Amino acid sequence: MTRTLEFAESITIEALERDPYPIYARLRREAPITPVPAANVWFATRWADVETIVKSPRLFTAEAADSPVERSFGSPTILTCEGAVHRELRGGLEARYRAREVSGYIDALARPIAERVLDELPRGEPVNLMARYFEPVSALALAETLGLGSVPAATLLRWFHGLSQGAINYENDPRRHAACLQTCAELEAELVPLLRDLADAPQDTPLSHMLHFAMPEGQCRPVERILPSVKVTLLGGMQEPGHGAGTVFVGLMQDRRQYEAVKDGGPEMLRSAVNEGLRWVAPIGTQLRTALEDVEIGGVTLAKGTPIAAILASANRDETRFADPDRFDIFREEGSHAAFGFGNHFCAGRWFSVALMEITLDVLFAACPDIRLVDGRNPSFRGWEFRMAPEIVVSL
Template sequence: MNAGQSDLTGGNLYRDPYPVYARLRREAPICLFDSTQEWLVTRWEDCQTVGAKEALFGPSGSHDRPEARVMGMPNVLTMSGEDHACLRQGIDANLTMESVAGYVDGLARPIVLRYIDVILSKGSANLTSELFEPISVRTIATVIGLEEVDDDTLTRWFHSLNGGLQNVTNDPAIWAACDNARMEIDAVLRPIVERVTSNPDRTLISHVVHSGMPKGKARTFEEIMPTMRVILLGGLQEPGHGAANAAYGLLLDENQARAVAADPHGLAQRAFDEGLRWIAPIGVTPRLAAQEFELAGTTLPKGASVAIILASANRDEKRYIDPELFQLDRPRKQHVAFGYRPHFCSGIFLTRAIGKIALEEAFKSLKNLRLSTEREVQIKGWRFRGVMDLPALWDA
């Protein structure tokens, strides 16, 4: 299938990539997307091959990719070897399973309950913008060290950066919003970085500045900002959209919604994890072919930009039964919404914990939670995808 003769367009991917991915898996599992000049890898098995071969498919440091303009270079996603491992020490310091288990409930649950209390008496809300996104940005911002930045600003930042990443039509207004967000982020973070450079604290910013460095040395503002933009976009977005996506899946089936409402503590984590598989908040991870390589009958040239389509792998019919359905009782199988090592998402434990708590408290507190029929659910994006408008009702 030639990309020019298929459904493979930027508009179709942004509106709903899953029918496009299904066709690619059937007809052209390795396909060149002309709009971005990257080879899309869509089948589970082939994604595993590319993801596991770090020596052959290393991180993409190409300045032609949108990540370069949005995040800046080099960043944690474009680095490899000792430099990457050293930087990951700072990022991962407070994000290990043990560390997260020690603080997440005391941090996240009061935030979740506070936002639920704001909407509880209303009986209706867009659960994404009024609950799950605010929970996500407020919790992650606290971990990062941005407690003083308001919710609206944080949300606008990650939506603007996200827009730049998915701007396949090169819309100047989208780029202007992205560039403006970058300038605001830099202006806010510069004094914070200067402060923690002299007076380290327990925030993620401080760890990124200091951890893994020789004694008496610290990373500069210019060195860490590309990586901080990566963290801001992925970190602020993923828990909230993961929870919204899972909530939508549950609310499509009254029996599944009732099951979680009856046992939120026992089923919320399973629901969140199935939501990550069903609609992956981060749907693509880029790679660069270090040499010519044949994959599924297609030769990828040396230097080719390769996109592992995590969202497509998570719906591969050869791995999952009825993969297009959200199934709370689906047999447990690993998904790849968090990517592949060594660039596996640092925030996996924090994201899963926030998502679990958010769904647990929402389905416990919002009685008879159900979809509203007053307007349609809106879902957008392909590199980053989420339920943007989740209109819901409950018995207030």
């Protein structure tokens, strides 16, 4: 036990950023519920404990006194509230992102964006698909559906990368915090006037719905009330589909047999690949909770007020649920993954994210059926809260 505690205390943010999965695997074996001082929270790493924590709001609340998201974006956010406040903020988004609604518009919205971005890439020279294709398509599609279609991709991506520095800042690094605050100031200068216009003249967009949902006629929420959740929506909505699609691409390129199965297998096989990519490398790694009372979980008693990160990425590699969990395998039949979370905070944009990932990959594979990674440029992943392959280099 002493060696295990010493191991948990020795975990660094850099080690987590480099590759958290060996760390999670050891914690699942030896200390599935343990404090990790470098991240200022406890970690829960086994599937059963992660699911219990996130699906037990009477014992573990999303409201947090010192979460990275609230420190960076303000309060309340859709991620860090419960009850009526959560229903109020989530309700304005959900109508646009329900499964049936998404299926009615996503192809007409996203496919032209993906085709245009792909057409603009140079041929016959190395191209980083993450920076030049996956992230821009994700950002532009989200902006279009939110009602921000006039914002250029470069601006959206600058916002995304700046906001992410705050959301992942468990260690409370002042440099990351400052970078995020600078981005928030730029974003607010652009969005606050737009939101004030929507307050006076509603439109059929999620941003407008967030202001007016379930409000008495003639009234709307203050712009400041929804602004933190707008930042969360921009960040998650740009991050998950783009980085998730990149992960699926890397998995398929590392096993051409699986790629050929997807290329020849139609929509169902592509959906299997997308779900396996989300399991294999969860784009968003955690859901943060706080114990509402002294509570036992996984054989450990947490004191009231203890912050605990339910590690979705680790749950997705739990050996008791998935055979050979470190392997990318689109032919799995072992049940759902945890990448979108659980319970009341199950990702509101999950249907949008999956559909956008499918379209992004389908457009790429249709235009470039023989696509391969450039020799000697094998992608490597980075991050633990947001994990992705920063460089996916191909020659189109």
